[in-house]
Amino acid sequence: MKEIVVIIGGGIAGLEAATQLLKLGYSPIIIEKNDRLGGHVARWNRLFPDMTPAKDIVDDLIASSKDANIFLNTEISFVNRLKDSYNVMLSNGISINSRFILYTTGFRLFEAQKKEEYGYGVYNQVLTNADLENWFNTDKDKRISGKDIRKIGFVHCVGSRDEKARNSQCSKVCCITAIKQAIEMKEKFPESEVFCFYMDLRLFGKKFEDFYTKAQRDHGIHFIRGRVSEVSENINGQVIVKAEDTLAGKPLKVTLDLLVLMSGMVCNPDSTKAASMLHLPIDSDGFLQSSDNVFHITSSPRKGIYYAGACTGPKTVPETLAEARSAVLDIHSEITAGKK
Amino acid sequence: MSIFGFRISPSSAMNLDTIDRSRFEELCRIEPDAARCMSCGACSATCPASEFSGMSVRKVLLCLQRGKEEEAFRMMNNCMLCGKCTMVCPRGINTRHLILSICRIYDKEDKR
Ligand SMILES: Cc1cc2nc3c(=O)[nH]c(=O)nc-3n(C[C@H](O)[C@H](O)[C@H](O)COP(=O)(O)OP(=O)(O)OC[C@H]3O[C@@H](n4cnc5c(N)ncnc54)[C@H](O)[C@@H]3O)c2cc1C
Ligand code: SF4
Ligand code: SF4
Ligand code: SF4
Numbered sequence: 001m002k003e004i005v006v007i008i009g010g011g012i013a014g015l016e017a018a019t020q021l022l023k024l025g026y027s028p029i030i031i032e033k034n035d036r037l038g039g040h041v042a043r044w045n046r047l048f049p050d051m052t053p054a055k056d057i058v059d060d061l062i063a064s065s066k067d068a069n070i071f072l073n074t075e076i077s078f079v080n081r082l083k084d085s086y087n088v089m090l091s092n093g094i095s096i097n098s099r100f101i102l103y104t105t106g107f108r109l110f111e112a113q114k115k116e117e118y119g120y121g122v123y124n125q126v127l128t129n130a131d132l133e134n135w136f137n138t139d140k141d142k143r144i145s146g147k148d149i150r151k152i153g154f155v156h157c158v159g160s161r162d163e164k165a166r167n168s169q170c171s172k173v174c175c176i177t178a179i180k181q182a183i184e185m186k187e188k189f190p191e192s193e194v195f196c197f198y199m200d201l202r203l204f205g206k207k208f209e210d211f212y213t214k215a216q217r218d219h220g221i222h223f224i225r226g227r228v229s230e231v232s233e234n235i236n237g238q239v240i241v242k243a244e245d246t247l248a249g250k251p252l253k254v255t256l257d258l259l260v261l262m263s264g265m266v267c268n269p270d271s272t273k274a275a276s277m278l279h280l281p282i283d284s285d286g287f288l289q290s291s292d293n294v295f296h297i298t299s300s301p302r303k304g305i306y307y308a309g310a311c312t313g314p315k316t317v318p319e320t321l322a323e324a325r326s327a328v329l330d331i332h333s334e335i336t337a338g339k340k
Numbered sequence: 341m342s343i344f345g346f347r348i349s350p351s352s353a354m355n356l357d358t359i360d361r362s363r364f365e366e367l368c369r370i371e372p373d374a375a376r377c378m379s380c381g382a383c384s385a386t387c388p389a390s391e392f393s394g395m396s397v398r399k400v401l402l403c404l405q406r407g408k409e410e411e412a413f414r415m416m417n418n419c420m421l422c423g424k425c426t427m428v429c430p431r432g433i434n435t436r437h438l439i440l441s442i443c444r445i446y447d448k449e450d451k452r
Contacts, residue, residue, distance in 0.1 A: 213431070216376050245354060248408075250352050253355055254356035
């Protein structure tokens with residue numbers, strides 16, 4: 001019989017892992033809580049650094065993993081440890097026995113309304129990075145469509161690098177996402193002025209620095225080093241942003257037609273819940289804890305349990321896909337070693 | 341005037357709504373690299389005039405973008421056009437040429 005691998009989470013990590021497991025002749029089972037596959041990437045429009053349509057990536061992954069057993073709208077009710085395997089009970093009543101469980105439970109977007117001073121959910125013209133991706137996809141958002149947008153601001157590090165929000169980690173992808181979205185907005189509203197408020201610009205990835213210089217030189221996007229301290233609204237419904245320009249050492253204010261909050265990637269409570277069923281360790285940042293962060297990022301401390309993607313911390317799409325392949329290789333090695 | 345024994349100093353806050361950036365934009369058209377400064381400060385650290393006069397290409401560019409043109413001109417008066425800043429700029433900005441362009445553009449406007 002084909003070896004079964006249970007994959008918890010049908011985001012890109014889970015789909016890529018299923019694709020590779022199928023190629024190796026195994027039988028992956030994807031458990032997805034939502035009513036659709038693709039996770040967060042299915043909500044995005046175009047991906048940095050090559051502006052690849054997110055839909056293409058997700059559609060390809062769904063097509064290549066279609067022979068897996070997929071349960072949508074399904075969660076794990078409980079997991080029991082047997083002698084050398086696991087018994088996984090699903091919310092639909094189905095029970096699965098498997099030697100391998102791969103966690104691809106991903107992250108959760110920081111809830112921007114928790115940072116009250118930025119006015120998300122209070123002031124009409126304040127939205128999040130995810131809202132903006134949604135607008136790129138649907139063209140439906142009363143705050144933007146058909147409006148005369150002349151000044152746009154982006155606030156970096158919303159709910160990241162913020163101990164008061166209980167997330168001290170850097171979300172890693174939001175600096176580049178802010179710059180990507182700033183350029184996209186400038187292309188949609190060529191007459192507009194765009195401001196990015198940052199603490200540090202963390203542009204670690206391939207071609208990310210090119211995005212930065214392109215934003216400066218070709219699009220005239222203004223970068224202001226300073227954390228936005230407060231946002232208010234004027235009678236025209238515009239938002240007024242206050243910050244310190246820390247390079248000039250002076251306080252600064254600007255009135256904007258649209259303010260976009262770069263909500264960070266934080267640990268997913270669904271992930272923690274699924275991990276607690278097997279008493280898997282949680283790291284200090286709230287994400288799942290790998291057996292070590294250099295050599296075995298996709299391994300848990302427990303035999304047969306593996307991780308891939310953003311469930312262990314903020315990751316980009318290519319990093320997530322690479323981890324999914326790597327975890328599958330680990331599983332494959334363990335299976336073949338046992339057969340010798 | 342200090343009838344109450346104290347003075348209210350003018351606000352140092354910058355209001356980006358009221359800044360006229362048209363001259364900086366004109367500068368960027370002939371010197372697109374003016375917008376690429378990342379405020380690393382290498383230019384100021386190497387500038388022989390900086391120690392005595394506070395000249396800093398970084399600050400000049402920032403001042404021009406924030407509408408503090410007078411402050412920028414005051415600093416630029418001390419530049420000797422030695423070109424050391426150009427040698428160290430990691431973004432490869434021809435800062436010396438940039439300084440000359442700033443003089444040209446802003447000077448032209450003033451005479452108008
Ligand atoms: C605003 C924004 C823009 C981004 N843009 C880019 C970009 O342009 N380029 C790029 O490289 N990266 C980008 N990223 C990063 C990218 O979103 C992540 O790398 C990617 O989503 C990680 O995939 P994942 O499968 O690990 O997790 P997720 O996408 O979070 O998927 C996890 C899936 O698991 C499911 N799940 C979770 N827990 C359970 C459970 N207990 N039971 C069942 N199912 C469960 C979830 O419902 C979800 O479908 C962006 C991130 C953000 C926040
Ligand atoms: S990537 Fe940038 S915006 Fe995101 S948390 Fe890190 S520094 Fe802040
Ligand atoms: S050219 Fe001017 S600004 Fe540059 S190092 Fe020389 S004196 Fe300083
Ligand atoms: S060295 Fe170049 S990049 Fe650095 S502050 Fe000076 S002009 Fe800007």
